[in-house]
Amino acid sequence: MTWTAPVIDRRTEPYVGDERTMLQGWLDFHRDTLLQKCRGLTAEQLKQASVPPSGLTLLGLVRHLALVERSWFRIRFAGEDVKDLYITDDNQDAEFDDVASADAEADFAVYRAELVACDAAVADRDLEETFVDPLGGSTRSLRWVYIHMIEEYARHNGHADLVRERVDGVTGD
Amino acid sequence: MTISWTAPKIDRQEGPLVGPERAMLQDYLNWHRDTLLLKCEGLTAEQLGTAAVPTSNLTLHGLVRHLTKVERSWFRQDVAGEDVPKLYSTAERPDADYEDLDASAAEADFAAYRDEVAACDAVMAGYELDDTFTFGRVERQTMSVRCLYLHMIEEYARHNGHADMIRQAIDGVTGE
Numbered sequence: 001m002t003w004t005a006p007v008i009d010r011r012t013e014p015y016v017g018d019e020r021t022m023l024q025g026w027l028d029f030h031r032d033t034l035l036q037k038c039r040g041l042t043a044e045q046l047k048q049a050s051v052p053p054s055g056l057t058l059l060g061l062v063r064h065l066a067l068v069e070r071s072w073f074r075i076r077f078a079g080e081d082v083k084d085l086y087i088t089d090d091n092q093d094a095e096f097d098d099v100a101s102a103d104a105e106a107d108f109a110v111y112r113a114e115l116v117a118c119d120a121a122v123a124d125r126d127l128e129e130t131f132v133d134p135l136g137g138s139t140r141s142l143r144w145v146y147i148h149m150i151e152e153y154a155r156h157n158g159h160a161d162l163v164r165e166r167v168d169g170v171t172g173d
Numbered sequence: 174m175t176i177s178w179t180a181p182k183i184d185r186q187e188g189p190l191v192g193p194e195r196a197m198l199q200d201y202l203n204w205h206r207d208t209l210l211l212k213c214e215g216l217t218a219e220q221l222g223t224a225a226v227p228t229s230n231l232t233l234h235g236l237v238r239h240l241t242k243v244e245r246s247w248f249r250q251d252v253a254g255e256d257v258p259k260l261y262s263t264a265e266r267p268d269a270d271y272e273d274l275d276a277s278a279a280e281a282d283f284a285a286y287r288d289e290v291a292a293c294d295a296v297m298a299g300y301e302l303d304d305t306f307t308f309g310r311v312e313r314q315t316m317s318v319r320c321l322y323l324h325m326i327e328e329y330a331r332h333n334g335h336a337d338m339i340r341q342a343i344d345g346v347t348g349e
Contacts, residue, residue: 013323015316016305019194026323051226051338053345130191140190147201147326154327155349158334162226169228173331 003105005038005046005058020127023146030153031115033173034065035108037160041167043104050166055096058163059104061156063095066111068152072145073118077131080121085110178280180213180221180233195302198322205329206290208349209240210283212336216343218279225342231335233343234279235271241286242270243328247321248293251308252300260285 010032013025038046038058046059067085074080086095127143165171185207188200213221213233221234242260249255261270302319341347 013320015314015320017317017320019302019319022317022319022323026327030327051342054338054341056338127194138190141192143194143197144190147197147323150323151201151205151326151330154330155334155337158331158336159338160334161331162229162231162335162338165229166226 002042005035005041005104005108008032008035008039010036019143023127023143023150026150027146027153030150030157031065033157034061034153034160037157037164038062038108041164045167046104047099047102048163048167051162054159056159056163057096057099058160058167059099059102059107060096061160061163062111063099063102063107065153065156066107066114067095069114069118069149072149074121076133076135077129077142077145078121078125079131085114177217180210180216180279180283183207183210183214185211194319198302198319198326201326202322202329205326205333206240208333209236209329209336212333212340213237213283216340218276220343221279222274222276223339223343225339229335230268230271231339232271232274233336233339234274234276234282236332236336236339237286238270238274238282240329240332241282241289244289244293244325247308247325248297252304252306252318252321253296255296260289 011025011028013029014021017025041058043059046062047057049055049057063086067087070082070085074082075084086098088094091097122142125142127146128141130139130141132139161171185204186200188204189197216233218234221237222232224230224232238261242262245257245260249257250259261273263269266273297318300318302317302322304318305315306318306321307313307315337347
């Protein structure tokens with residue numbers, strides 16, 4: 001049977017809670033929203049740049065967020081010795097650009113595994129902890145990373161809204 | 174000579190990368206407020222009213238009106254309980270903020286947006302992140318001000334994602 005992007009039981013954010021609970025809740029909501037925007041589509045549909053002149057695709061967004069999760073949480077904040085996903089010296093946008101030849105099912109598995117690894121990398125770390133960003137040298141806090149990741153996902157989910165609508169007409173938050 | 178109005182230039186400020194929770198939330202919200210206006214910068218009222226992505230009713234003018242309504246609804250009506258009317262939408266026309274656009278009112282709608290942001294910030298200065306409020310017409314629910322700030326950031330960010338695609342389809346301009 002042809003693989004399609006799986007059904008998601010999206011988590012919802014808590015309305016009341018401490019800072020960390022709330023940040024994690026909103027991040028998880030948007031992680032699940034991205035997968036929900038892909039739900040039920042075939043690899044071919046996930047590779048469709050449906051809102052020209054934009055080249056964005058749903059698979060490109062999943063690959064991009066896997067790259068971004070690893071980059072901020074594991075490489076730049078936690079200092080893990082792992083390589084960037086997808087991009088190369090020759091193509092810094094390869095996660096978006098190289099979707100035609102990509103294995104969608106494998107990329108979804110990479111994305112889900114990355115979420116688990118990222119949560120583990122920061123689980124015992126404090127929001128006030130700071131780090132020097134190896135790209136550019138600025139000092140940032142884990143609090144900033146969380147808020148940034150929420151708005152990064154939300155903005156890309158706005159892209160995903162329109163890409164999905166143009167693939168098969170499905171809308172919704 | 175009459176020079177037709179275009180959406181004004183925006184000097185968007187980067188927020189702090191370290192520091193306390195409240196300041197970071199406020200600055201990220203401000204950054205997205207400015208990003209919405211930045212996506213509109215330099216366009217005419219006609220361009221701002223263009224539904225540039227086929228099948229979607231979204232326009233940049235409609236997004237500005239929607240966010241004006243949303244700011245007032247959450248901050249002034251739900252949190253502060255101010256007795257001010259809902260903006261744009263009515264029971265008969267719930268999507269009027271998006272759909273009932275008048276190009277000749279674009280400049281006034283942009284002014285109303287800026288006024289609303291100032292009024293919302295003024296009222297929210299009196300609340301702490303741990304404060305809670307109730308909302309919802311049918312089923313009353315409790316939410317904290319902390320949750321609302323994060324919601325407003327992700328609400329703006331998501332709509333700014335829409336704005337990215339609309340602006341690119343209008344005149345090719347991209348960028349975060």
